[in-house]
Amino acid sequence: MKKPTIFYFVHAHGNGHRATFNLLYPALSVFFKVIALTTNNEVTEYLRQKHDVDVLELPPKYPAGYAIPVHTFSKAFEVTPYAIEPAGRAKALAEAIERYRPRAFYCDGVPELAIMVRGMGVPVVLVHLPGHVMNDPTQVFAHELADHIVAHFPASLEQAYYPFAAKTYYSGYMSQYAGRGSKPDNSLTINNITILLGYDNYDRSVLQAMTNDQHTPFTIIGNKLDYELAQNCVLLGPVKDISEAITGDVVISAAGQNTIAELLSLNKRLILLPEPRPYDEQLVHATMLANQQIALLAQETFSPEQWQNIRQKANVLTPSYENLVNTSAPEAIAHQLRDWYA
Numbered sequence: 001m002k003k004p005t006i007f008y009f010v011h012a013h014g015n016g017h018r019a020t021f022n023l024l025y026p027a028l029s030v031f032f033k034v035i036a037l038t039t040n041n042e043v044t045e046y047l048r049q050k051h052d053v054d055v056l057e058l059p060p061k062y063p064a065g066y067a068i069p070v071h072t073f074s075k076a077f078e079v080t081p082y083a084i085e086p087a088g089r090a091k092a093l094a095e096a097i098e099r100y101r102p103r104a105f106y107c108d109g110v111p112e113l114a115i116m117v118r119g120m121g122v123p124v125v126l127v128h129l130p131g132h133v134m135n136d137p138t139q140v141f142a143h144e145l146a147d148h149i150v151a152h153f154p155a156s157l158e159q160a161y162y163p164f165a166a167k168t169y170y171s172g173y174m175s176q177y178a179g180r181g182s183k184p185d186n187s188l189t190i191n192n193i194t195i196l197l198g199y200d201n202y203d204r205s206v207l208q209a210m211t212n213d214q215h216t217p218f219t220i221i222g223n224k225l226d227y228e229l230a231q232n233c234v235l236l237g238p239v240k241d242i243s244e245a246i247t248g249d250v251v252i253s254a255a256g257q258n259t260i261a262e263l264l265s266l267n268k269r270l271i272l273l274p275e276p277r278p279y280d281e282q283l284v285h286a287t288m289l290a291n292q293q294i295a296l297l298a299q300e301t302f303s304p305e306q307w308q309n310i311r312q313k314a315n316v317l318t319p320s321y322e323n324l325v326n327t328s329a330p331e332a333i334a335h336q337l338r339d340w341y342a
Contacts, residue, residue, distance in 0.1 A: 004103045004342050005033040007056075007096070007117070010047065011109030012040035014199040016258035018047075020108060020127075020152060023174050025051055027334035028106075031342045035100060037093075039110070056096050061086040071278055076137040077112060094120055103341040104147075111142030123147040123341065128168055130159065130257070130288065131281030139279075148340060150333060153257060154324055157288045171333050172326030173261035177243050179327045193311060194246045196263070197222035198254025200275050202300070204228065210252060212304035216311070221245050250314045252298070255282035260289070265325040269317045270295035271310055294319045 006028065011017040021036065028034050036055045038044045044057045062068060063083050071079055080086050093113070097120050107114040108127040115138070118124045126146035130153065133139040143149060143164050151158070155170035162168075195210065195218055202210075204227050211218045211233050218233045221242060227235060239245040243266055251263055255274040263270055272295050274282035290297035296310055296317065326332065 003031065003033045005035060005100050006104045006106060006337065006341065007035050007037050007100070007102045007122075008106040009037045009108055009110065009113055010043055012038065012043050013109070014256060016256050017108050018043065018050075019176070019258045020174065021047065022050065023176060023330045024333060025053060027330040028337065031334060031338040032103075035096075035102070037096075037113075039089075056092075058092050059085070059088050061089045073136040076141060078138075080112065090116055093117065097122055104337065106150075106337070107142075107146075111136075111138045114142040114146065118145045125150060125337065125340075127152065128162075128164070129279065129281050130157070130285040131277065131279030132284065133279050133281075134162065136279070148336075150336070152261075152329070153285075156292070156323070157285070159284065159288070169333070169336055171329040173257075173264060173324055174329040175258075175261040175265035175325050177262050177265045178325050178329075179265070192216075192248035193218050194248055194251045195220045196242065196246070196251055196253040196259065197224075198256050198259065198275050200254075201225050202273070206273075206300050207233075209302060209304050210307050213308055213311075219245070219247060250311060255286035255289075257281075257285060260285070260295075261325060264294070264321055267321055269314045269319070271298050271314050272296065273298045273300065293317075294321075294324070 008021065010021050025034055034053060036047050036053050038055060038057050041057060044055050047053055047055050062081060063085050066081060069079055093116060102122055104123045104125055105117040106125045114124045114126050124146045125148045126142055128149045128151040149164055149168040151168050151170045152174055154172050158165060193216055201224055207227055207229060211229055214230060214232050216232060220233060220235045221239055223235050223237055236245055242262065249269050251268045252271045252273060253259055253263060255272040272286040272289065274286045286295065286297050289295040296314055298310055
């Protein structure tokens with residue numbers, strides 16, 4: 001029997017959206033013909049090399065040389081220019097819908113696309129992020145029109161003022177390391193601290209303050225820059241498997257959702273240093289985790305003494321990892337989509 005088709009949009013920013021697709025694609029493919037949509041050639045090539053998946057890359061909505069305005073969230077579609085290029089993107093999207101006739105559109109980012117697709121007669125499943133998304137009129141409209149909303153985190157971490165919880169499915173955290181965690185070991189924690197850099201690398205001064213204690217060895221993962229740091233620091237750069245590269249139980253990390261999911265699934269003690277994001281999603285998410293004593297929250301302005309104090313707190317942190325990471329989250333989401341659209 002021929003499988004029904006769904007479109008799955010993969011956002012270009014960071015690696016988290018790709019990681020989510022990597023987890024969901026095999027599960028969704030059991031029930032659907034999945035066609036990935038992108039707006040970025042690097043993401044397109046990555047998906048084609050990683051998976052046997054059809055990818056449609058939409059044309060850019062910005063004219064060549066266009067200076068993208070700062071997003072103020074004061075009105076809907078405020079960063080969409082008055083130009084012909086957005087029409088070209090909409091035309092390509094409409095032609096793809098007419099050709100493939102998808103049953104649904106799984107939208108992991110860019111609410112403008114969700115709005116366009118719903119206007120073309122296709123049901124929308126919107127991926128919901130933490131943060132101040134309800135301050136953005138475009139996001140509010142996308143949430144309102146979505147037939148279903150999926151959050152890739154536990155319901156216990158939802159913000160109190162989020163108005164669409166009734167139609168949101170909370171899958172719990174998804175992680176490629178789900179089920180592989182072991183109980184923290186204090187001897188490991190004391191001997192080594194891992195710093196896991198996010199999409200944006202920290203300033204050198206922040207890392208110097210973070211690693212000032214010469215009696216503590218630090219392993220730094222993901223650095224895209226050459227840092228001048230003391231001899232107690234080992235810089236590994238990007239690694240294929242963080243579960244093998246992290247040698248201790250305490251990890252200082254940015255607060256991207258996928259990174260948090262992976263580290264919690266490995267039962268690490270987390271000190272989170274959020275990176276700036278348009279909706280403050282990292283800061284809001286990290287604050288929720290800190291308020292529930294699941295992680296500790298740091299600031300870039302910390303002095304060496306403050307970093308030492310928070311590391312000491314992390315050594316004795318005993319968070320509850322229960323009901324955070326869902327080992328069967330990809331399959332659960334796939335079954336939801338099957339029930340809704342297949």
